[in-house]
Amino acid sequence: MGQKRIAVVGLGYVGLPLARLAAKKGYQVYGIDNNKNKLEKVKKSIDPITNQTLKEKIIITEPAKAISLSDIIIVCVPTPVNEKCMPDFRPLISAVKLISENLKKGHLIVIESTVNPGVCEEVVKPIWEKSGLKAEKDFYLVHCPERINPGDEKWDVENIPRVIGGLSREGLEKAFEFYSSIINAKITKMSSIKAAEAVKITENAFRDVNIAFVNELAKSFDNLGIDILEVIEGAATKPFAFLPHYPGCGVGGHCIPVDPYYLIEEAKSKGFDHKFLRLAREINDSMPDYAVELLINEIDKIGEKIKYAKVGVLGVAYKGGISDIRESPAIKIISKLKNLGASVTVYDPHVPERSDVKNLGEFLQKCEYILLATNHLEFKSIENLDLQNVKVIIDGRNFLDKERIIKKGVIYKGIGR
Numbered sequence: 183m184g185q186k187r188i189a190v191v192g193l194g195y196v197g198l199p200l201a202r203l204a205a206k207k208g209y210q211v212y213g214i215d216n217n218k219n220k221l222e223k224v225k226k227s228i229d230p231i232t233n234q235t236l237k238e239k240i241i242i243t244e245p246a247k248a249i250s251l252s253d254i255i256i257v258c259v260p261t262p263v264n265e266k267c268m269p270d271f272r273p274l275i276s277a278v279k280l281i282s283e284n285l286k287k288g289h290l291i292v293i294e295s296t297v298n299p300g301v302c303e304e305v306v307k308p309i310w311e312k313s314g315l316k317a318e319k320d321f322y323l324v325h326c327p328e329r330i331n332p333g334d335e336k337w338d339v340e341n342i343p344r345v346i347g348g349l350s351r352e353g354l355e356k357a358f359e360f361y362s363s364i365i366n367a368k369i370t371k372m373s374s375i376k377a378a379e380a381v382k383i384t385e386n387a388f389r390d391v392n393i394a395f396v397n398e399l400a401k402s403f404d405n406l407g408i409d410i411l412e413v414i415e416g417a418a419t420k421p422f423a424f425l426p427h428y429p430g431c432g433v434g435g436h437c438i439p440v441d442p443y444y445l446i447e448e449a450k451s452k453g454f455d456h457k458f459l460r461l462a463r464e465i466n467d468s469m470p471d472y473a474v475e476l477l478i479n480e481i482d483k484i485g486e487k488i489k490y491a492k493v494g495v496l497g498v499a500y501k502g503g504i505s506d507i508r509e510s511p512a513i514k515i516i517s518k519l520k521n522l523g524a525s526v527t528v529y530d531p532h533v534p535e536r537s538d539v540k541n542l543g544e545f546l547q548k549c550e551y552i553l554l555a556t557n558h559l560e561f562k563s564i565e566n567l568d569l570q571n572v573k574v575i576i577d578g579r580n581f582l583d584k585e586r587i588i589k590k591g592v593i594y595k596g597i598g599r
């Protein structure tokens with residue numbers, strides 16, 4: 183194969199690792215993004231997420247030029263929801279318009295952004311066809327939903343299996359050939375682009391629903407005095423038909439708390455009400471408040487008041503080991519605590535710009551009550567530190583060793599334990 187050219191539109195958590203991988207595999211890769219700071223960094227070979235050196239060459243040039251010079255264009259722009267939890271297609275539509283203005287015969291266009299079933303055919307394709315070119319005759323449209331799991335040391339963009347769906351067999355085969363040349367994992371061809379769109383939404387709705395189920399159990403078991411972790415571990419001894427999920431102080435990130443709404447709204451527009459998915463969203467969205475309620479209960483029990491409490495929140499990122507704070511439950515927790523009048527100190531070694539202190543030692547000096555919102559490994563060391571000032575720890579991720587914390591004379595309360 184001669185050196186093929188690809189353009190990646192949207193150099194974020196999804197697009198950048200993909201662009202790097204394609205460059206590593208010998209493609210000439212153009213990067214397109216509407217964030218100028220990001221582009222400047224990539225131009226200087228700096229990873230805008232980690233600030234580390236980018237070993238791979240990603241060419242930054244005029245977007246129009248990058249698109250017209252490329253054989254394959256891959257769209258990795260965000261697909262968020264607005265404040266009313268309605269899908270916000272503006273980034274996708276603007277990326278698609280940019281491509282349509284520079285579309286040429288033979289282009290293979292892949293949408294990796296998460297979208298609900300129907301978006302590629304009903305939103306994306308018509309924009310391109312306005313340019314006069316016909317889908318599957320003049321250009322090919324494929325959906326290959328991204329499954330990357332930031333912070334995961336085992337599964338990365340190179341070894342995660344993928345599914346692809348195309349508008350036509352020819353487009354599907356072209357995309358299959360491309361992805362086979364960069365990833366070392368199974369690629370499953372779906373019968374339609376709509377089925378591929380539905381796969382990704384199903385995966386994330388599955389996570390959301392199962393987490394909501396254990397979150398509900400956690401609330402119930404708190405009333406019944408049962409330790410949910412012990413129960414989940416017990417249930418997981420069944421070698422079939424049980425898949426453990428864990429409760430916590432909320433679900434964050436750009437996918438799980440967002441993607442179900444894409445299906446909910448699409449189904450609603452076609453006359454179907456996804457009661458189950460709506461309930462899962464409601465339960466998971468209630469968890470930051472629930473974690474704060476647990477803290478208030480413990481403070482009340484020792485005869486003190488939340489409005490005079492010095493509360494430390496450990497973690498701002500939505501999950502351990504990463505710096506992404508999108509939809510993070512910690513943000514809701516911090517704001518709720520502040521609204522209740524508590525004096526709040528925040529520490530997240532991965533998000534220094536949102537931290538009030540520089541290290542755990544300084545954090546512990548300032549706090550009487552701790553709410554752990556993120557399971558960063560660094561927070562484990564709290565079990566070995568002096569907790570003399572600390573009266574209560576609410577472990578929003580059931581992450582700390584309960585017995586060790588209690589032995590230090592601190593009241594420990596997890597989510598459902």
Ligand SMILES: NC(=O)c1ccc[n+]([C@@H]2O[C@H](COP(=O)([O-])OP(=O)(O)OC[C@H]3O[C@@H](n4cnc5c(N)ncnc54)[C@H](O)[C@@H]3O)[C@@H](O)[C@H]2O)c1
Nearest residue numbers: 192193194195196215216217259261273276277295296328
């Ligand atoms: N983050 C994840 O873990 C993950 C996993 C699987 C799938 N996804 C999906 O992948 C997509 C991208 O997510 P992400 O986390 O990489 O988002 P991100 O915000 O990290 O990155 C998106 C990038 O696109 C850029 N952008 C926005 N609009 C643009 C436009 N019109 N033209 C050019 N660039 C534009 C932004 O500046 C940003 O750099 C979403 O649909 C998301 O649901 C994300």
